[in-house]
Amino acid sequence: MPQSLDFSSPEGFRSGFVTLVGRPNAGKSTLVNAVMGKKVAITSNTVQTTRHRFRAVLSRPDFQMIMVDTPGLHKPHDALGEELNTSALKALEDVDVVAMLIDATKPVGTGDAWVAAQLARARARKVLVLSKLDLVDAQTVEKMRAAAAELAPWDHVTACSGATGEGVEDFVGAVVSCLPEGPRWFPEDMDTDQPLEVMVAEFVREKILRSFRDEVPHAIGVRVEEMNYSRKKNLDSIRAIIYVEHDSQKGIIIGKRGAAIKQVGIEARADLEQLLGTRVYLDLNVKVKKNWRKDASQIRRFGYGEGL
């Protein structure tokens, strides 16, 4: 039997779903990538980077930990915000473990207390994670541990750095100890169930968010229109559209004589070639679609909030 079809699991095997929650920018996507040992989620300094809910699956001989990466919980300002909030709260239902990340570089605030209060309603086991451990000293970590412990009754309190990897195995151990005994849900060699088109669109969006942080925050959506693989050339030809809200944003993204979008294309292509294991031809176009973020049905059409 090919390995990918082998779902059998030994006695005592643990498996289950864990969702990562926390304020925007807390480091959720970075931690998912660190746990997986490779990039499956996009990260950026811009808050609310994560829009798609997806699963990353860590398989070891004695457990399978399925991570559901959620958009940050926050107070909504527009329809997109509401959609993200709803999806974050929904993610608390039907999971075995909720891991709440608190950025160790910031004092525990009312925002964290608000998220912890939402968590109190979930029946799942709860793990608190102080993130960005590499940026703080030991004394701060101890203070943060004490403050965080007050927020809710946690099963475990851990600290780690998704950037350096320090403490990441402790985090995995804490989560796994909370998982119930269960079957292998996914084939051992499958590490994400996110459709390729969605990952491709997200990788392109990450590059744009990084390049134009201040000029176009949140005002972009990326949709992959076409993806064709040629076995002969080992080449993926991808056509994607970048949607913006205003003409001015279109100008910024394209840049002088197309220089800016060319740079985005070069960077995205490098990542995509790694992701897909093929050569990539990437055709990016920019279109203006006024107020697309304000209309929740449009948001669904763009794929955000779907399948939640």
Ligand SMILES: Nc1nc2c(ncn2[C@@H]2O[C@H](COP(=O)(O)OP(=O)(O)OP(=O)(O)O)[C@@H](O)[C@H]2O)c(=O)[nH]1
């Ligand atoms: N130094 C350091 N930086 C980190 C660490 N984890 C995350 N960051 C940075 O913090 C920023 C936000 O990280 P993300 O992983 O995108 O945060 P997120 O919680 O997924 O953000 P949203 O998608 O907005 O909810 C990025 O610039 C990361 O590079 C860490 O452990 N150490």
